[in-house]
Amino acid sequence: MSKVDLSVKIGPLKLRNPVMLASGTVGYGNEISEFCDLNKLGGIVTKSLSLKPRKGNPPQRIVETPAGMLNAIGLANVGVEEFIKEKIPFLKKYDVPLICNIAASTIEEYVECIKILTNEETIKAFEINVSCPNVREGGLQFGNNIKAVGKVTEKVRAATDKPLIIKLSPNVSYIAEFAEIVKKEGGDAVSAINTLVGTAFNIFTKKPKIYNVNAGLSGPAIKPVALAKVLEISRNVHIPIIGIGGIMNWKDVIEFMIAGASAIQIGTLNFIDPAASEKIVKEIEDYCIQTGIDKISELTASYLIDK
Numbered sequence: 001m002s003k004v005d006l007s008v009k010i011g012p013l014k015l016r017n018p019v020m021l022a023s024g025t026v027g028y029g030n031e032i033s034e035f036c037d038l039n040k041l042g043g044i045v046t047k048s049l050s051l052k053p054r055k056g057n058p059p060q061r062i063v064e065t066p067a068g069m070l071n072a073i074g075l076a077n078v079g080v081e082e083f084i085k086e087k088i089p090f091l092k093k094y095d096v097p098l099i100c101n102i103a104a105s106t107i108e109e110y111v112e113c114i115k116i117l118t119n120e121e122t123i124k125a126f127e128i129n130v131s132c133p134n135v136r137e138g139g140l141q142f143g144n145n146i147k148a149v150g151k152v153t154e155k156v157r158a159a160t161d162k163p164l165i166i167k168l169s170p171n172v173s174y175i176a177e178f179a180e181i182v183k184k185e186g187g188d189a190v191s192a193i194n195t196l197v198g199t200a201f202n203i204f205t206k207k208p209k210i211y212n213v214n215a216g217l218s219g220p221a222i223k224p225v226a227l228a229k230v231l232e233i234s235r236n237v238h239i240p241i242i243g244i245g246g247i248m249n250w251k252d253v254i255e256f257m258i259a260g261a262s263a264i265q266i267g268t269l270n271f272i273d274p275a276a277s278e279k280i281v282k283e284i285e286d287y288c289i290q291t292g293i294d295k296i297s298e299l300t301a302s303y304l305i306d307k
């Protein structure tokens with residue numbers, strides 16, 4: 001029996017520990033379950049699901065960078081109907097909170113997806129990916145537009161009683177303003193951050209290395225940016241934060257919690273070591289024992305509380 005209470009709360013969502021798997025880095029959980037005991041984790045977030053299946057972008061979709069990776073997968077996914085039929089039965093076998101990440105091109109599409117999924121008992125919360133193109137408004141991203149993020153939160157909130165997390169884009173000047181509108185419109189929590197916009201060129205062909213040209217940068221390179229965004233939100237807005245971005249080991253998890261995160265998600269690291277998350281749970285417990293922490297949730301925003 002563990003002496004340390006590793007459980008955390010993200011609004012109404014209770015997790016046995018703060019370590020979750022980030023959207024898009026573990027598909028729907030099947031492959032990673034061979035390396036990592038999902039029942040030991042705090043939660044698992046699905047690849048972004050859209051109303052209809054999406055093939056995503058043509059290759060090249062991934063490029064390695066000095067301290068991370070660029071990806072422009074283009075939200076390839078099976079769609080909500082197929083997810084219910086083919087993916088939920090597998091996930092039902094596990095006793096780990098399943099968080100469904102949703103992506104859409106219009107507000108109506110977000111709402112439609114939620115309505116289809118909200119009665120599925122296995123789904124414990126929704127995470128809304130607002131960093132995708134808003135086709136109706138001429139290719140702008142919802143994630144860069146405060147009003148649009150407010151509207152998505154309001155409409156999705158009205159469509160579900162399940163815990164609602166809005167995943168924020170870091171490609172904005174003041175992320176706290178976005179967290180504020182999420183809180184105002186009834187969101188239970190925010191996740192920060194999604195990937196940073198980046199690109200890369202082949203110097204011989206003089207062409208972009210990624211078919212889509214722009215891509216999302218993730219991995220250790222973005223950790224300081226992600227930490228600063230989490231800190232900015234926690235300093236300014238009273239809302240639970242899920243910290244994401246460049247977490248490579250247990251120390252990074254602790255750092256995110258000190259800065260204000262109630263829980264965290266692990267993304268790029270899953271490609272390097274798919275067993276890492278389970279190990280990290282054990283290591284954060286060891287840290288708590290060594291430093292005399294009885295409840296890990298007390299670490300959240302301790303930098304601000306202790307100041």
Ligand SMILES: Cc1cc2nc3c(=O)[nH]c(=O)nc-3n(C[C@H](O)[C@H](O)[C@H](O)COP(=O)(O)O)c2cc1C
Binds near residue numbers: 023071129167194266
């Ligand atoms: C290959 C890949 C695919 C991703 N797909 C999604 C996605 O479908 N939806 C989403 O909200 N985030 C997606 N992300 C972003 C991650 O969930 C995470 O926010 C980001 O990678 C930063 O964390 P990390 O540095 O630990 O990877 C993806 C990231 C990667 C690397």
